[in-house]
Amino acid sequence: MRILLFALCLLSPSLFAQSPTQASSGEIKLKLKKLSVLGSVLYVAAHPDDENTRAIAYLASERMVNTAYLSMTRGDGGQNLIGPEIRDLLGLIRTQELLSARRIDGGEQFFTRANDFGFSKSSDETLEMWNRDVILSDVVRVIRKFKPDVIITRFPPDDRAGHGHHTSSAMLAQEAFDISGDPSMYPEQVKEFGVWKARRLFTNTGRWWNQTIDQNTPGIVSVDVGTYNQLLGKSYSEIAAESRTQHKSQGFGSAGRRGEAFEFFELAKGEKADHDILESVNTTWTRISNGEKVKTLVDKAIANFDSEKPAASIPALIEVRNAIKNLEDSHWKVRKLKDVDEIVKDCLGLYLELTANHYWGAPGQPVGVSFELVNRSDLNVKVDRIKFRD
Numbered sequence: 001m002r003i004l005l006f007a008l009c010l011l012s013p014s015l016f017a018q019s020p021t022q023a024s025s026g027e028i029k030l031k032l033k034k035l036s037v038l039g040s041v042l043y044v045a046a047h048p049d050d051e052n053t054r055a056i057a058y059l060a061s062e063r064m065v066n067t068a069y070l071s072m073t074r075g076d077g078g079q080n081l082i083g084p085e086i087r088d089l090l091g092l093i094r095t096q097e098l099l100s101a102r103r104i105d106g107g108e109q110f111f112t113r114a115n116d117f118g119f120s121k122s123s124d125e126t127l128e129m130w131n132r133d134v135i136l137s138d139v140v141r142v143i144r145k146f147k148p149d150v151i152i153t154r155f156p157p158d159d160r161a162g163h164g165h166h167t168s169s170a171m172l173a174q175e176a177f178d179i180s181g182d183p184s185m186y187p188e189q190v191k192e193f194g195v196w197k198a199r200r201l202f203t204n205t206g207r208w209w210n211q212t213i214d215q216n217t218p219g220i221v222s223v224d225v226g227t228y229n230q231l232l233g234k235s236y237s238e239i240a241a242e243s244r245t246q247h248k249s250q251g252f253g254s255a256g257r258r259g260e261a262f263e264f265f266e267l268a269k270g271e272k273a274d275h276d277i278l279e280s281v282n283t284t285w286t287r288i289s290n291g292e293k294v295k296t297l298v299d300k301a302i303a304n305f306d307s308e309k310p311a312a313s314i315p316a317l318i319e320v321r322n323a324i325k326n327l328e329d330s331h332w333k334v335r336k337l338k339d340v341d342e343i344v345k346d347c348l349g350l351y352l353e354l355t356a357n358h359y360w361g362a363p364g365q366p367v368g369v370s371f372e373l374v375n376r377s378d379l380n381v382k383v384d385r386i387k388f389r390d
Contacts, residue, residue, distance in 0.1 A: 023346040025307035026231035030061060031343050032305060032313075035298045035320070038291075038332050039065035039283035042146055042198075043107075044139070044173040045154035046165035047116060048075040048094040049247040052154060052204055053105050053240035055263050058225035060106030062236065065149075065283065066335060068108035070142050071098060072135065072169045077116035081251045090249065091116070097246045105243040110146065112138035120164030123157075127168055137186050139176040144193035147331050149281045151177055151201040152265065160209040170203065177201045177269050199281055200270030204263060213264050221277055226261030237261050288332055294323045310347040311377035317344050349376030 023031070041059050045051055051069045060067040076091030085093055095111075102109045114135045120126045127135075143151070155161035157170035179185045181197030205220065207213060215222035226237045238256035245253045265277050273279040285291030285298075301316040321340045327333050345352075350373075357368035375381040 022349060022351070025310055026233065028310050028343060028346045029302075029305055029307065030064075030229075030231045031339065031346065032298070032302045034064040035336060035339055035343070036285065036295060036302070037064040037283050038285060038287055038336075039063070039278060039281055040146065040148045041065055041067050041150045041152060041277070042070060042143065042148035043068065043152045043154070043204075044070045044072075044169055046072045046163070046169040047078065048073075048098045049244070049250050049252055050154050050166070050169075051101075051107075052263065053101065053243040054225045054236055054261060055152070055204065055223075056102075056107040057105040057236040057239040057243065058223070058227070058263075061229055061232065061239070062225075062227060063278065065278070066108070066146075067106065068110055068142075068146055068148070069098070069102065070110040070112070070139065070173075072112050072114040072130075072165065072172070073116035074111060075116050075250075077118040078250060080249045082249050093249050094247070097249060101243040101246040104246065105239055108146075110142045112142070114138075114165075116165070122164045123167040123171060124164075126164035127171075130168070132172075136172050136175060137189070139172050140180045140186055141189050141193070143176055143180040143198065144189055144196045147196045149199050149283075150277055151198045152204050152277070153201065153268070154204050156203050156205070156209070157268075174201060174269055198270065200273060200277075201268045202265040202277060203268050205266040206264075215262055215264075217264070219266060221265045221267075221273055221275065222262050223265065223277065224260045225263050226257065226259055228258075235259075288330060289328055291327065294320065294327070294336075297323055311349070311379050314344055314347050314379060317347065347377070348379060348381060350374070350381070351376065 043051055043056060048071055050071070056067050056069060059065055074091035075094035076087050078090065078094065080086055080090050080093070083093075098109050112135050114130045117129050120129070151173060153170040153173045155166040155170045157167060157174055159167065161167040161170065177198055181195045183190050183195050202221070205213060213220065226235055228235045229239075232239070235256070235258050237258065241254040241256040267273060271280065285295035288294075297316065297320045301313055301320060304313065304316065306312050317340055321337065321344075324333055324336050324340065353372045355370050355372070357370075361367050371386070373383060
């Protein structure tokens with residue numbers, strides 16, 4: 001079998017700083033299992049380091065749903081414990097810390113254009129400084145693009161959140177939940193992403209504003225996010241600690257925990273859920289027309305996966321890919337094609353790295369780049385072309 005590799009190279013700050021890592025056989029097996037799951041959750045808060053990394057890690061690798069964090073700001077109004085950078089330069093640092101955290105806990109990352117102007121006493125002040133309508137449009141855009149089944153906010157939409165940015169992040173998320181399915185709202189977005197209505201929205205309620213909450217509290221969905229993942233060899237609390245420790249500029253180093261760790265979710269909007277935040281959400285291939293054939297092929301690939309010879313799964317993965325390509329266009333088709341391509345790369349042990357000749361550059365300035373492409377399997381792989389996006 002000969003595989004043609006198309007490499008699209010997009011220069012970005014993280015490209016120069018992040019060396020590629022190779023997935024282990026356990027991680028590949030988890031990605032294969034995730035191919036069978038069609039569900040998504042969007043977590044929303046105000047700043048880098050506000051996100052609940054335990055919940056994100058649990059959702060991404062235990063429930064195996066596409067999980068993302070929307071941070072309203074890039075944290076440029078915070079402090080910096082590792083260097084002299086402040087304001088815009090600190091925002092760059094904290095952006096990279098978030099991206100590094102997501103690479104560990106398995107989530108995706110989104111932002112709005114909101115400015116972190118420092119501590120705010122009220123949501124009124126925050127929404128005036130942010131330009132409420134602009135940031136609301138950003139939140140709606142992320143919902144329409146990512147298309148979550150469930151949205152979770154870190155904070156409540158009132159003074160219990162303790163910070164104007166925190167309160168505003170929940171207020172905007174709740175309003176965006178209501179209007180993202182309305183084609184008359186921000187119609188310029190609809191042309192690109194369509195409309196989307198999430199099933200429900202929860203507040204990830206916390207003990208600092210509710211001291212008596214536990215898994216028996218009425219109206220609360222409780223989830224043990226401290227469980228252990230055998231394929232990864234870590235609990236989600238341990239993964240979350242590694243993820244949270246990426247927020248070095250904020251001094252957020254965290255030691256890993258083991259054992260049960262409950263998170264509590266309070267329904268704020270949408271359909272009621274009694275026992276599970278994804279209750280009544282169809283997360284199988286049956287949610288897509290003619291998706292049953294894909295499910296059969298994915299199940300076969302999982303059953304026949306050889307942890308000592310991952311490359312032997314590539315013919316089966318090509319079958320899966322072809323079946324997905326034949327489906328009607330949808331966001332799930334796009335996502336799962338991307339996922340299959342990633343698994344093929346992992347099974348090949350493919351090493352792809354670009355190294356720039358300088359650590360910075362201005363727009364339009366020529367950049368020298370060297371390539372390292374290594375196929376570490378016994379399959380024949382040919383580089384078709386390498387293209388830089390303008």
